[in-house]
Amino acid sequence: MLNRLLSGNLTLGGAIAYILSSLIVIFLTLPIHEYAHGFAATKLGDPTPRYQGRMSLNPFAHIDYLGAACILLFGFGWAKPVQINSNNFRNPKRDMAITAMAGPLSNLIVALAALLLGNIVNLVYSTVLSVSFFAYVYLFFFYIAQINIYLAVFNLIPIPPLDGSRLLSALLPYKQYYALMRYERYIFLGLLALLWIGVLDVPLNFLSGAVMKALSFLADLPFRLF
16 A cells, blocks of 8 residues: 555655554554453463453554555455464454454454544644645544554455454355365465455445445544534
């Protein structure tokens, strides 16, 4: 995404806002995402995330450097997946699905919070003298929301190490799932190649845009009176 933004009409201030928002996502949102997985798993009976030190918001406990680079380049990425032992769940398929959804749900909550903060900035901006600084701050929060929505959508693709693969494990019989996972490395490399050449841009942008519209509607509701 960064290369597409910089190749367009984005100003230097806008590019800086995007890079800063990406760093916030890498060092704050990704830890929240992975912590959400660990929290859900722990509450459902699996202590593995706690034993592995993943019940932490320390970014260095979660960052995958390739995934972080992909966030800067594409707006999509990942952290080190939290290890889950579904044998500790009372209902393995159901609880694995809940654990998988916890991460993307945390992204949507962060996105909604960022849109609300952006609206507050927009409200202040509209009541004071025209200052470009406020516009860039608003853009900063917008990019945080946008990247988090992209992360939520992207992570639901059913390919390891993305969260969608855990949802897939909850839907497929074990035999078919583990047969598919034998090729997970090659499938994931194929996914990266598709991202690089832009094949996935249209479906991912469409889905992300639909989610953005829904969350923007919710974030606008408290400000309809102003």
